[in-house]
Amino acid sequence: MEPKWQRIRFMPATPLGADGARVTGCEAHIALSRRAATEGMVLLKNENETLPLKHGTRVAVFGKAQADYVKGGGGSGDTTVAYVRSLAQGLRIKQGEGKIEVFEPLERFYAENVSAQFAAGATPGKTREPILSDELVKQARAFTDTAILTICRFSGEDYDRTGQPHDGDYFLSFEEEHMVKKVLAAFPRVAVVLNTGGMMDTLWFRDNPAVGAALLAWQGGMEGGLAAADILVGDVCPSGHLTDTFASSFAAYPSSANFAESRLYVEYQEDVFVGYRYFETIPGAAASVCYPFGYGLSYTTFALSDVRGGMNGAGEIALSATVTNTGLCAGKYVLQAYVNPPKGRIAKPATALVGFAKTRLLEPNESETLTVSFAPYAFATYDDEGAVRKSAYVLEKGAYGFRVGENVRETVNVDYRYELDDDAILEQLSPKCAPTLLHRRMLADGSYREIACAPETPREDWRKLEGIPDEGQYPLENPDQIPGCAWIPPIKPQLIEVAEGDLTLDEFMSLLSDEDMARLLGGQPNRGVANTFGFGNLPTYGVPNVMTADGPAGLRIKPECGVTTTAFPCATLLACTWNTEIVREIGAAGAREVHENGIGVWLTPAINIHRTPLCGRNFEYYSEDPLVAGEMAAAMVEGIQSEGVGASLKHFACNNKETNRKDCDSRLSERALREIYLKGFELCVKKAQPLTVMSSYNLVNGLWASQNRELLTDILRGEWGFKGMVTTDWYTHAPQYTEIAAGNDVKMGCGDPAHVLQMMREGRLKREDVVVSVRRLLEMILKLA
Missing domain, CATH: 2.60.40.10 (Immunoglobulins)
Incomplete structure (x- = not known):
């Protein structure tokens, strides 16, 4: 009984490696991260055998990105690691192996400049490109005829990227353009390395004969710089392929017309014609493609x-x-x-x-x-x-x-x-989640047609959408059993008794008061190394406080704890491997680190669609294609849950921009919703059955996703057969009782038990809905045990 007891409580956090060694941040996991990184980097261009660098090649490396390496995106996708291997360090290792020789004065110039910017408060990926002197370029050219140009980009949660010329984001900055011009004028052999989590302009090198090669290295995790060096010198043959279409301009994407039209809504007027479905269908669109979907040399x-x-x-x-x-x-x-x-x-x-x-x-x-x-x-x-x-x-x-x-x-x-x-x-x-305010949809010839919308329901009349009577009252099944008056036996049963088969879950739940249940349906305080709160936490009944941890690039825990974990490559890079087995391996490896640190649910994978290149969180997502997203997510979930840890499939659904994400309405046809934006979720749920699904912040056709019963109950559970628990994203704006009524079981990072109890007293929230949500929570915890 003792091992089961320890597992259900996630206490203590014991080493899972052989002979008492810890697996968190171990050499094997770091090696896996590097291997995955090499397999997902995409060779975009390679003319005149520019790459791989021949044995003994002298090389001059330009760009602050060689020292300012971005391992991954910001927000929930960040991790605390023992080190990050930059491209300069990776190339230095190859020099130590006798494979290349790097021009050291140039490397030193960038290292010192980036270090000074960090000391002044700059963060990785946010340093400025220093002014490159003519003299340093001249010295480098005297050393070699081969140059590598490095560019890096950082983006993160809660804000979107910019798409203006010279912005240093989607486009090159003035300083980067200055550097590129000097290098291309001086060197006959030039390769470009892009360290980015999302798409960016590639037109500047695609048709430029002065650029011989280009490697899209993405954000490769803690060993990403060495992984890129592995490919540059030919230790690894590149096999990554794009899971997005790279167009010749941001304006070429149909989503560009309304991505930032309003902070309050986005109309998905391109309908199902997203990514290559647009570029390979709409007349004339194919000509604007730089690199097509699936491409890789x-x-x-x-x-x-x-x-x-x-x-x-x-x-x-x-x-x-x-x-x-x-x-x-x-x-x-x-x-x-x-x-x-x-x-x-x-x-x-x-x-x-x-x-x-x-x-x-x-x-x-x-x-x-x-x-x-x-x-x-x-x-x-x-x-539709x-x-x-x-x-x-x-x-x-x-x-x-x-x-x-x-x-x-x-x-x-x-x-x-x-x-x-x-x-x-x-x-x-x-019909489910029908649009109310979408004005038109794209057709296969590129024209638009007006779309028939359902009547708009004012937000104050949400009760009608949830099936609540006009008088807003539900009769209590047992008027005597009101919060605070439930009978509790003197010796309280423990959840472990359910786990061991000595008590049924129905018997256990029959003894919980309404107050107990209301408390269970909100996130619980952090403990240990966790920093994203937990589920459960009803000690008198032996319900553990099951901690959660962010993902998807590795276990993210409190930096002040001093625990370093493995930073895996960003999700987009993993998708570009087109290798579900290596994604499954990463899921299992990450889950072992999660479990070893006393955490029960890993908040990954995230599978929203790359509708536009400018979504600030695209690095956390896999692709513009729902099949790729769903297959990668299913593999990740299978890997995670093979280690007894729960996965959280997110963000359900249509969270395709970050700016004002908590109040922005995604307006789209039911067909686009089902074929593009829900399809990956459907595939993953049916194939892998994640223990939890996280609803998104945004509204979907006028209703917050977290309170949308058609989405969370009718589609997710009724049509797809989802058996797990649904949580909100952290601190959603919808009232909790509307979320519970919709099938959103737990509000994170914390709930409002007093308000839930009040809504039950007033008859605005059915007690049976609360009971169902508590059951799902407890069933999830028991599956972890």
């Missing part, structure tokens, strides 16, 4: 053969291809599968990703056969207007073609078509 070459398709025994479509390494070095290949639907009555994107797979490390002339399988539901259309069948997932009649290849544009046709003689209804649903 390698140091080796690959060939596809024996490309096949058909139905398998499970009723799924199976596409396969044999991949052969035809180059001179070992490498990995990502096989991406796309569907091309027939035109019909419903406007559809010209193509959509339906699956992917990645090879093992293939030696030259080695081959591997990959198979991608998926159900027809994977490319079904949600009909009744063109085929209203409120149903449908497949219109016709032939559905398939392609496989290395990105959305470089593909080969599969000699198989999924053909339908008649329209097919795959799933009949009912």
Whole structure:
């Protein structure tokens, strides 16, 4: 009984490594972080064999980013680590191995400048590019003909990025432009390294013949600088591929028209045409793409053969291809599968990703056969207007073609078509979360059509949306059992008795007073190294205070505790690996650190869609594509929960901007909601069943997500079969009793028990809703035990 007791209380936090060693921040986890970083960095350009740097190459490294390395984004995605390996340090290690020689005066210039800025109060990623003297450039050119240009970017929670020329964010700053101009004029061989958590302008080097190579190194965690050096010198062959479309300008993204139109709302007028679904469909849009979705270069070459398709025994479509390494070095290949639907009555994107797979490390002339399988539901259309069948997932009649290849544009046709003689209804649903104020939606030709909206319900009439009677009263089932008067036995039962099977959960809960339950439905104070509060904490009944911890780039705990953890690469980089197995490994490794420090729920993964390049929190999210987001999230959840730790899938839903996120209304069609912004959540819930889901701050079509019953109960639980607990994001603006009524079980970081009790007394909150939420909380805790 003792081990179970310790686990259910998450006390004490004991080392989980062999022979009593701690796993938190251990060498194995740091090595995993570095390995993942190398696999997700994307080689965007490589002409004239600029990379990898040949053995013994002398190199001059320009840019403060070589010393000011950004390991990850700010806010919940930050971590406290023992060290961060910068690019300069990574290249120094390669110099020590005799592989390259770095021009030290230049390295010293940037190191001293960045150190001085840090001493003056600057933070990583927020230093200014120093003025580069002509003399230093001249000395560097005398040393070598090869230069590396480094650029870094930082973004974080609660604010969005800027997209103005010379802003030093999406675009280069004046100082960076000055540096780039000098270096390109002096050096015949130049490679660019981008250390960023989100998209930025790439036009300045894509078509510039003076730039030979460009590596998108993302934010690679604590070993990111060394991981980038691994690729630059050829110790690792790059195999990362983009999970976003990089356009020639910010204005080329359809979301740019209204991303910052208002602090109070955003109209998703592009509808389902997000990312490559827009650029590969809308006439003329393809020309504005710098690097297409799925793109990524390698140091080796690959060939596809024996490309096949058909139905398998499970009723799924199976596409396969044999991949052969035809180059001179070992490498990995990502096989991406796309569907091309027939035109019909419903406007559809010209193509959509339906699956992917990645090879093992293939030696030259080695081959591997990959198979991608998926159900027809994977490319079904949600009909929210009744063109085929209203409120149903449908497949219109016709032939559905398939392609496989290395990105959305470089593909080969599969000699198989999924053909339908008649329209097919795959799933009949009912309207949910219908828009009330969305004015129009985009069609496949780039034009817009007015959209029929549901009548707007004034926010003061929210009770009608929650099913509360006009008089605002619910009769108490037992008028004698009012808060403060519930009978409590002299010897209180303990939750451990439920865990051990000596007491049923129903029997245990029948003894809880309304006051007990109201207290359980709010976040609880921190203890130990935690700093994001906990769940439970009813000591008289043995309900533990289960601590939470931020993610997703590693365990984030109080810096003043002196505990350093592993900083893994940002989520976007992990998605660019196209390798769910390595994401699963990171989930398990991070969960072991979480568990070892006495914490029960890791607040990750976050899977909101990259609707726009300027969302300040894109580094925490995976992709513009919901399938990629859902598959990566499912792998992360599986890894986390394999270690007995709960995952928290967030932010549900449509949290696609940070500025004024707590009061901004995301206005979108039900089809866009289901096909783009909920699809990743749906996939993850059905595949991995996270123990918790975190609702988002924002409103969705006029209602705060945290109080939206159609979203939290009807869709999440009713349609998808979610079995876990829902929490709010921290300090949402909706009243707690409306959240409980909607199916949002726990309010974080703390609730308002007195107000909940008052609403129960007044009949505005059903006691049975409170009981259901408490049950979900206790069931979640018992699953952790």
